[in-house]
Structure formats: structure tokens, C-alpha cells
Amino acid sequence: MSLTQKSATEQLALLQSGELTSVELTQAYLDRIQAVDSSVGAFLRIETESALAQAAGIDARRAAGQPVGKLAGLPVAIKDILCTKDTPTTCGSKMLENFVPPYNATVVEKLLAADAVILGRTNMDEFAMGSSTENSAYHPTKNPWDTTRIPGGSSGGAAACISADMAPLSVGTDTGGSIRQPAALCGCVGLKPTYGRVSRYGLIAFASSLDQIGPLARTVEDAALLLEVLAGHDPLDSTSVNAPAPAYSETVNQPLENLTLGVVDHHFGEGIDPEIVSAVQKAIEVYESLGATIKHIEMPHADYGVATYYIIAPCEASSNLARYDGVHYGYRADQAEVMAELAEDGSDEGPLVRMYRKTRSEGFGPEVQRRIMLGTYALSEGYYDAFYLKALKVRRLIRQDYDNAFAEVDMIIGPVTSNPAFAQGEKNSDPMAMYLEDLYTVTANLAGVAGISLPCGFTENGLPIGLQLQAAPFEEEKLLRAAQMFQTATDFHTRRPELS
Amino acid sequence: MSDAPYEIVIGLEAHVQLKTQTKLFCRCSTEFGNPPNTQTCPVCLGMPGSLPVMNKKAYFLGMKTALALNCGIPKFTKWDRKNYFYPDLPKGYQTSQFDLPMSEEGYLDIKSLKDEFEPRRVRIIRAHLEEDAGKSMHDEASGKADSRIDLNRTGTPLLEIVSYPDMRSAAEAKTYMQELRLLLTYLDVSDCNMQEGSLRCDANVNLHIPTENGTIATPIVEIKNMNSFRSVERGIAYEAKRQYDVWQETGKVLGELPKQTRGWDDSAQVTRSQREKEESADYRYFPCPDLVPVVVTDEQIEAVRSEIGELPATLRERLTSDFGLTSYTADVVVNQGRELVDYFLELAAASGDNKLAGNWVQGEVLRILNDQEITIDQFRISAGQLAELLQLITSGDLDSSKAKDVFAVMLDSGKSAAEVVQDLGIEKVDESALEDLCRLLVERNQRVVDDVKSGNQKAVGALIGQAKKENPNVNPGQVRQICLEIINNL
Amino acid sequence: MSLTRQDVEKVALLARLKFDDDQLDKMTSHMVQIIQYVDKLSELNTDDVEPMAHALDINNALAEDEPRPSLPREEALRNAPKRDDECFLVPAVLGE
DSSP states (O other): OOGGGSOHHHHHHHHHHTSSOHHHHHHHHHHHHHHHHHHHOOEEEEOHHHHHHHHHHHHHHHHTTOOOOTTTTOEEEEETTBOBTTBOOOTTOGGGTTOOOSSOOHHHHHHHHTTOEEEEEEOOSGGGOOSSSTTOSSOOOOBTTBTTBOOOSSSHHHHHHHHTTSOSEEEEEESSSTTHHHHHHHTSEEEEOOTTSBOOTTBOOSSTTTOEEEEEESSHHHHHHHHHHHBSOOTTOTTSOOSOOOOHHHHTTSOOSSOEEEEEGGGGSTTOOHHHHHHHHHHHHHHHHTTOEEEEEOOTTGGGHHHHHHHHHHHHHHHHGGGOSSSSSSOOOOHHHHHHHHHHHTOOOOHHHHHHHHHHHHHSOHHHHHHHHHHHHHHSTTTTIIIIIHHHHHHHHHHHHHHHHHHHOSEEEEESOSSSOOBTTTTTTOHHHHHGGGTTTHHHHHHTOEEEEEEEEEOTTSOEEEEEEEESTTOHHHHHHHHHHHHHHOOGGGOOOOOO | OTTSSSEEEEEEEEEEEOOOSBOSSSOOBOOSSOOTTSSOOTTTTTOTTOOOOEEHHHHHHHHHHHHHTTOBOOSEEOOEEEEOOOTTOTTSEEEEOOSSOSEEEEEEEEOOTTOSSOOEEEEEEEEEEEEOOOEEEOOGGGTTOOEEEEOSSTTOEEEEEEEOSOBOSHHHHHHHHHHHHHHHHHHTOOOOOTTTTSEEEEEEEEEEEEETTEEEEOOOEEEEEEOSHHHHHHHHHHHHHHHHHHHHHHOOOTTSSOOEEEEEETTTTEEEEOOOOSSOOOOOOEEOTTSOOEEOOHHHHHHHHHTOOOOHHHHHHHHHHTTOOOHHHHHHHHHTOHHHHHHHHHHHHHHSOHHHHHHHIIIIIHHHHHHHTOOGGGOSSOHHHHHHHHHHHHTTSSOHHHHHHHHHHHHHHOOOHHHHHHHTTOOOOOHHHHHHHHHHHHHHOHHHHHHHHTTOGGGGHHHHHHHHHHOTTOOHHHHHHHHHHHHHHO | OOOOHHHHHHHHHHTTOOOOHHHHHHHHHHHHHHHHHHGGGGGSOOTTOOOOOSSSOOOOOEEOOOOOOOOOHHHHHTTOSSBOSSOEEESOOOOO
């Protein structure tokens, strides 16, 4: 097994024992990226120099017997949505092509404090809006298992870099499934923590009440290790919960006794690929063989999740993205062109208003504009009650479904997606078809509960299939232990895509 | 206004910058007057990824003000976003409070010092917290040049106090703003400087005009840019006349025109229509997902209430009922601010004569403060020193005209009343010597004696003049009293 | 619920976006499709349901009123598309 195929936990042990230096490890990943990323496109930027410098510094400190952080020397890839001081942060958008934040996101601070080596920035759907990473303003990312297919999204680069061994750990964000869906389609582990578990300070907002940062990794153990560093209270985020973050990596290998898993029969209804049904059902049998009890439960409002989500998320987005107006940072339309355009169409619109409109129409891609339009419409006078307020009420019903379920079972087990990775371009012209991809993932965001996706099989064509476990708020520890039980009993996570 | 053929209806929206050290949602300084864009951070710049955290002090200062305005404090309040695009609003929305404000339903009583209107209770709809915008600066002279944006002020905490349309004249509106400012000053919650913009107000104005077919209402106009109490009064008065003229010309009534916004141009003394927006305002308010609600307990509310202290209305009442001041004097003293009230209270206690203390504060002390444009804490004579002077008056050692001379010297020299009396050679005339002098004068002026005996007490004044010639230090009051006694005993 | 091209044009102005004729047609048809789908929420009776704006029930995240250093002006203005030494610059803002 090559160095980059080892898990982060194994690599960390080698670093700690002195058998491996961070510079060696970092260089190995830089070489791997050099070799395969041209066919995957997981990264937007590779930070070779700073990564090697950071690695050398950590090696020196470790060699001198000085204290080092929890992840000391492990490379980490960061989704290009987390602000990093003095380093471009684009959010996959032309709007922020030249944006250089003057501050660090809290999780970036935490990673630096843990002595993680920042390898580079991963590709994503523009402003995290999308399920295929085709909405990146820079280039699409491809699925390492089949480069004619999409890797999922919006954290497509974050999942693809793990799956193609270009990073041992990566940080993504999940607003409606943006960690779990690409993890499922790329065959890696992705965890969306409970809303409030990880600070959102410095995460470029898509939908503030749904966004959450989480880890992607090859193994559940590695995800536990990274979550441990990311989680915790942050006084800079009012929605961050003031509760201690457990040492997940220390308990992840303890199996759960008397585990009760809930199965929603509805999840296996119309529209889901039979190969996925069969893989997930086999996974359920694995849990049964490990002593888990299976209970059939109802989630009566789950079918309304996508509709609820595609009101709430665009509403919040329309407001969150109002700041991109070409005044204080980011892209601005050419002033001479603005004036020429105004003169040409004889509009009485002021130059400022036209500057805003031209800037935003040129700086945002079509999917982002569509969601801004939807949200603006749904919040506007006369429609607020029918759309936004209605959606907030259904959101409550969905949360109640979860509360009722977790009164009966420890976790809900089911699929992540209804289909394996689809072909590039397949759903581009049909936004609604793309939105329905989020069926199984959006409800966790709406309710604020934790969810994890882990590999549970492959299609005949060799495409990965994901298994989703969802747990009650702040039960990440149990979620990781249950997921680890599955990985201990199976080997899906050890398979590798063939990349030339 | 009683002779005008209409009634003006006015509601005011006051914006008060609260006296916090830091902004509402970040910890940048709120200090006024620093170079542009030196008080910003990722949060108040609206940088991608930044998040707001509510300033605790701003919330409690807001609550203190609301309680002083007799508002109710709901136990639960939340934050909403008001969405609109403007260059001095970097996030593209203002964080404010929409459907669940931090306080509602209060009132402020106003009355006119000059009896311009009947005392009135102006009801308050709500007072809520919101963030201030930055400043757009445009040099009109340079024509097409860009506007410059300074975000130092962005995010400064504002309390917006919205009144019911309860005022009926420009003078009432001005007095409301003055009374509000006084209250805020007593509460010490704001600098209340209208020029610096820490107290601002917009007025919603329309007219009720009686016609043969019943009373009609003119379309409501919002007046902005009134940066002094005088401009509040003049702007509204101008707008009322303008609305009446427009109504006579067009006959348009409420509902037939959209609400218009006009700016007060202080140099031209007119209101001008502000550039019509491209669309009717649709702020798309919705709950801010980045901020969590504030929940308060009865104990917290009572603790804030107990910090409020004596407010202008209560103080005026106390100064008239307990200290015997006229309502006018009490108003004058209280309206100058808490420091002058404290000066008065100390003076009254030390001098032992409430009324005399009131007269001196309202008269001499205020005259000096106004002439020298200083505040009471810069005034050279302490309440204790002034009390010594007043005691000399009460004891009859000084008459009021001499006391004023002494006061003037005390002010220049910083010396005590006793020292100045000595320096000026003002000596109290010995009682028996004074009586001898009075007897002599009575003997010399039989005509005065006859006049007094026949009931003209004023005639004794001639003797006072003569006494002063004989001895400049005599107290005229004493001379009058002794002479009258002698004559009456003749 | 019907949504016309004119409605979409109005929303575009509110959102400060601008579309040419083709884009407007496409946007209208996509929005109609999505709005028809999300309208399925009207099947549910939610009369007695409390709206849920936050995913978690926490209150009173309040910070002390203690100043922290602001950004140096150069940092604040660094990303501005147009600026002078002190300020952000925008096309003339007239009136208020």
C-alpha cells in the first residue's frame, strides 16, 4: 500500500513515531495531485510552497520535542468556501475571483492550531449551490470512479480528492446534502454535524440556518479525528452551541450495544435505483448481524423536504448574497459599459442601480441567479406567507418527525441518494430534476440533526453507493461509533478507483 | 395654528445612537469623527463569511430607554433583516426588528414653556433596535464624480422610537424632540447630538382639512434630513403649507398618491422630493438566521428599571411641590439637565431658602451660563459658595443689588462671598447707628411722615435715598422697615 | 400560482439582476416549474404549527461591550473594486 493510500490515523501514528515526516507525506500528496488531478479537477488551487513550509516547521518542532497539535503534520484540503487570511477564497464564483479575506474562518484557525498542513482549496458548485460541482465558475470536477460522471456536490472537490488519494482529510460544507451526497457518489465518508456543532464564522454563507461544516475522509476513524478538531463553541458565531466537543477519535472504536436503527419504508419507494435499494438493505443486514435491532418508522413529512428546502434555502441565499454588489469587494461591471448600456436602452434607471444589476448578472452563474430569483420572489410582498412562512411551518413538522423517530430509535438508516453518480451535463437543463437529487439529505439540514454517509457497496458499473445514518442533535459520537461498526465489518472503504 | 384652515397630523420616528463603546454586532469602536474607514472589521464591512454577535449593553440601554418611555418589554424579541441595496449598507440588508420589537406601547408627555399648545401625551408605538448605515458622500459641485463611502458608522446601535401620529403642530413636534432629548440625556443613554447625527428624526406629516363634504386627509409625506430642533419645526410648518397648496391645486387625497419622501433643505428652507425610487419599496423582511432571539426575565427588567433614576417629569413635579418653584422656573431648571438640577438642590439645601435659590439659578446663574456658553460643571462658583452669598441676603446683611455686585466679583476673582464683601468695603451698619440715622431722617422730613400717615407707604422711599447718601452701606430694606416703624409709632 | 414574464422582470429588479429576452424566458419557465413543485406544501394543514426559523433553540448570544481593534484601513479597502486613499467609490449616489 502506498503512503497516500493509508488512512490519516495510520499516517498520524507514523508521524508520531518518527517513521515519517510531514514534509515526506505532504510531498507524496503533492506528487499524487500532480499525477492525477488533471483528470479529476478536485482542486482550484494547490498551495505547494506554503504547505511544504508549514510541514517543515511542524517537523522541526516535533523533532525538537516541542508540543504539536492534534493533527500535526497531516495534510488537509479545504473547500474554497472557508475564508483564509491573505489567501484567495473564491467560493467557486467569478464574483469572488480576486477576493482575499482579511481574516481566517474559525475552523481554519482551529486547523492551523492543530498543526494541519493546508494542501490547497477544493472545487465546489458556485456558492455551494448544486449537486454536481458543474456549477463551479472555474471548471467541473469529475468523479474519480468514472471521469465522465459528476462527483456530486457542492463539496465535489472535497469528496473527489479523498477518493482519488489526493488528500487524507478534507473539510466540506453541507447545506442540503453537500457533504453526504458527494461522499456517497465518490465512495468516501462524509459527516454533516448537528447545526451549531461547528462554528460557521468565516464560512461564506449560502443558507445560514442550514449551513454546517463537516469532515470528509477515507475512514470513519479519520472523520472522527477531523471532527474533533473542527467542533466546539465559538463566541463569534451566535448559533454555535456552548457544549463541549467530545474526543470522538478516542471512542470511535467502541461498538454500540443495544443499537436500534429505524428504517423508513418510504425511502425505498418510487424513483430509487434498485442497485441502491439492494446495497442499503444488505447494509441493514450487516447491522442486524452485529446485534442491532431494526424498527420500521414513519417520517410522514419527509416527502415535503425538497419543497421546503427549495423555499427556505433560496430565501436566505437571496439575502446572504445581496452583499455581492460590486461596491466593497469582488467583481464589478465595467463602468463605461454600464453607462453605454444605459444610454443604449434609454432607461431611466440610475447608473448605480444598473451597475448593481450588470455586476450581479455577470458575476453570478445561472444556478446562483435562479436561486436568488426564487428567494427574492418567495420573500416578496404578497408571497411571504404562502411560501416562506409556510415552509417554516413544514420545517417544524419535519423536525417533529425526527423527534418522534428518535424517541423510538437511536438512528435512522437509509440511502443518501436515489441514484449513483450521473453523467456530466445530464441534469444541467432541468433544475428540478437536479433538486430532487437532494431528497434524502435535505431533511437533516432542515431539522438540524447530524448525518453521515459511508460507502456500502458498488453498482455493477463500479460506481460507489452510500449509506446514510442520521442521529439526534449532538449525537455525533454515537453516529461515528455506529458507522465504525459497519466499516469494521466491511471493506467497501478500502477499494480504490483506477486513475491513470 | 388655530387660524389655519386645516389640522396638521404628525408622527415622528426618532433614531437615537446608543452610547455604547462598540457597534451593535461587532466590537469596532463607535467613536465619532475619526478618519473614514478606520473603524471597520469583516463583520461591519459585510465581508463574506462574517457573522454578527449582539452587543449586550446596546440591548440593555435600549430597554432602559423604553422603560423610561413607559413602554412594555416583551420577554421574547428577535432580529429581522430588512433587505435593500445601498452602497452604505454593505450586507445588502439592515439588521432590525420587524414583528417582535424589544418594546412597545409607551408615551411621552409634552408641554409648552411658552403656552404655544395644550399639554399633550404623545403615544409611542414601539422602540426597537437596529444597526446604523454608513455614510455616502457626494460632491455635487464635481458633477459626475463618484460618491465616496465611509463605513465607520455602519453598525452603530440605533434605537428607533416610533410615535403615533398624535402631534398637531410643528411646535409640538419640536417640543417632543426636545423632551425626548432631555429624557435621553437624563438616562445617559445617548450623546443626543443632532449635528453629529446621534439623534435624528423623520416626520410623517399630512393634513386633515374640513370641507363641505366632510374632513379629507392629504397624502402622507415623510420628511427627512431635519438636523436641528429648529429645522424640525420649520420643515413641518413648510410641509403643511405646501400640502395645503398642492391639495388646493390638485385635490389629491390620501390613497390617491403613493407615500412620498421629501428632504428638508435647511439653506433654502424648503422640502424637496427625493429622487423617486425605481420601484416601490419591498424590504422582504424575514428573521435573521445568524442571530438568536433575546429572552429576558422579570428580574432583569426590574433591575434595569431600578437604574433609571429621577426623570424630568418627576423632577419638575418635585421642584414645584416640594421646593415651591413656579412651574416655569422648574421647567427652566430641569430642561437644562440633571447637573443644574443637582446644583439647585445643593444650593437650596445649603442656603435654606428654596425660592431664593430657584430665583438665583434661573436668573443670575443661567444668565452667566448662556453668556459664556458654558455648562454648570464649568461654572466657577460652587453651590456651597453661592449659598453663603444667599445667606447674607436672607440675614439682611446684603440687599439684592449689592449681592449681585458681590456675585460679579466672586465670578471674576473666585473669592468667597465674605471675602468679596470685605474687599468691597461693604460693612453692615450697626443696628443702633442705623436707628439713629433713621430717627434723624424722620425728624427732617415731616412731609414724608404726613404722607405715610395718610396711607402712602411708598413715600418712605425718599428717606432710603437720603440714607444711602449718608452711608452707602445701609441696607435699603432695613431702612424702610425701621423708618416705617418710627413713623407709625409717632 | 401563476408567474408571468413581467413578474419575473419585477423580481429581477428587486434582486438587482438583469436578463436579456432569452434568459428571461428561460428563467420564467424554470421558476414556474419550481414554484409548481414547491406549491405541494399547500397540501398540508399548518394552521396550528409554529414556524421554525432556526434549527436550534438557543437564546441570548450576547457579547460584552468591549472594543477590539479594527482592521487597518488599507486592509478594509484592499478588495474594493474602486477606491481612493480613504473611501470606497461608487457611481454617483444622488439624493438620499
